[in-house]
Amino acid sequence: MSASRDAKVVVVGAGFAGLAAAVSLVQAGFQHIQILEANGRVGGRVHTTRPFTKNIIELGANWIHGQDGNPIFQLAKEGDLLVEGMSSSKIMCLPHSVTPRDYFFKQGGKQLSAETVDQVCSLFSKLTSKAFDSELEDRHKALSLGSYLDAAFAESPLAASEDSERQRIFEWCKRSECTDEASSSLYEVSASQIGYYIALEGGFFNSLGPGGYQAILDILLKCLPSGMILSNKPVKNIHWDLEEKSQGTESREMHPVKVICENDEVFEADHVIVTVSLGVLKQQAAAMFKPALPKSKMDAIERLGFGTVDKIFLCFSERFWPEDCAGIQLVWDEGPEDKSVYTSQTEEAWKEKWFKKICGFDTVACHPTVLCGWITGREALHMETLQDSEVGDTCVRLIRSFTGWSVPDVSQVLISRWGCDPHTLGSYTFVPHNVNAVKEHEALAAPLPFQNKVPESKPLQVLFAGEATQVNFYTTTHGAYLSGVKEAQRLITLYSDKTLSH
Structure with a gap:
């Protein structure tokens, strides 16, 4: 035996x-x-629910990170669980996944041109890839990820112009990357050490x-x-x-x-x-x-x-965004991702402006009237202390003020609260x-x-x-x-x- x-x-x-x-x-x-x-x-930290219709909502893990050598992908493939071409949802929530179907709005209601957004997001993707591929220059290796990105952007032709829009979009990219890193700020994250993370080949998708x-x-x-x-x-x-x-x-x-x-x-x-x-x-x-x-x-x-990443699902009675819109992204004049703002803000100040950490609101697969907002770090932890109704009303006000669209009141709100869940106390490392x-x-x-x-x-x-x-x-x-x-x-x-x- x-x-x-x-x-x-x-x-x-x-x-x-x-x-x-x-x-x-x-x-x-x-x-x-x-x-x-x-x-x-x-x-x-996988939590599949059906709060709105018979279709699923993922309160926790959302994506399969790559295909080659990925046992989760293999299980899904062998179990015939994959669906091809789920075009109604964004494939990723990372800056380098931004497509022309994302609508970027400046504070005050002006929509930014897709060309400008693409220029900045492409540069951001190139710079972060250098860190993930362990190709940083020696002078950048001792920096935090946020400081490295600031230094590299400052030396780029995009920063040389007097166009502050590009700087604002770059700050949005940093805020979005915080969601991927589960951090309050990229100034907390090592630039050189993320090169040990291996991204498996085959894309990053929720199919x-x-x-x-x-x-x-x-x-x-x-x-x-x-x-x-x-x-x-x-x-x-x-x-x-x-x-x-x-x-x-x-x-x-x-x-x-x-x-x-x-x-x-x-x-x-x-x-x-x-x-x-x-x-x-x-x-x-x-x-x-x-x-x-x-x-x-x-x-x-x-x-x-170990940081907290939360989702805010907003269910509306009807769709109010254009058919070709995959996400409503919010570009602040001054955001929490700015180093000077992040390091100087008092606790009272950032708690009052917690909503500035929301990157935007993305469409959700199989839910034609639902948007999902993402929030991370200390602001996410503060958001978890608020009532669903207050969070939902705040998000609707944001969408109205940035887009100028006629936005109905939200009919249902669903929020993940991983930070205060006693059996997780956060999202990931x-x-x-x-x-x-x-x-x-x-x-x-x-x-x-x-x-x-x-x-x-x-x-x-x-x-x-x-x-x-x-x-x-x-x-x-x-x-x-x-x-x-x-x-x-x-x-x-x-x-x-x-x-x-x-």
């Missing part, structure tokens, strides 16, 4: 990382696996069919035995490196790990795979683990950035300025106990998965998935070696 059949494994979290780990272990013959999920639903991201989760769920996932089981403590103890004359089997839920329910295990978000680790890791996590791991949890990406991601991913230091301890007691543990694919669903597979493979290899040695 394979030794893996007897190993007890607890997986904390039923997002893509946790599900991928569990499926990998089941397929390798592990029989004693329990998944503890804090929420009443599975999926983690999932009517089941949305939930349909991919369902494929994984079908691979797991009934009863393996226990919902509404938030974990309070993880005791590891427990020693075998005798009780009287009888010695009972003692597992080295004990997982204690908030309701004090206890699960004993040989191994636990922790897939909670970096946001949760930042808040709870110091109290969650006993003995305490090694300093290198606590440092990584502290140093890596970024690498802050002056942080070593490889060192911190790898420290976060390292299993416990460190085998080279404690040879007498049972190996791989606590393993860590999730997008934040990925050097090359952080922020992505496939990064989360691959991290779960990787940690499961550590255990599969461990027990394969044990079987061979007997």
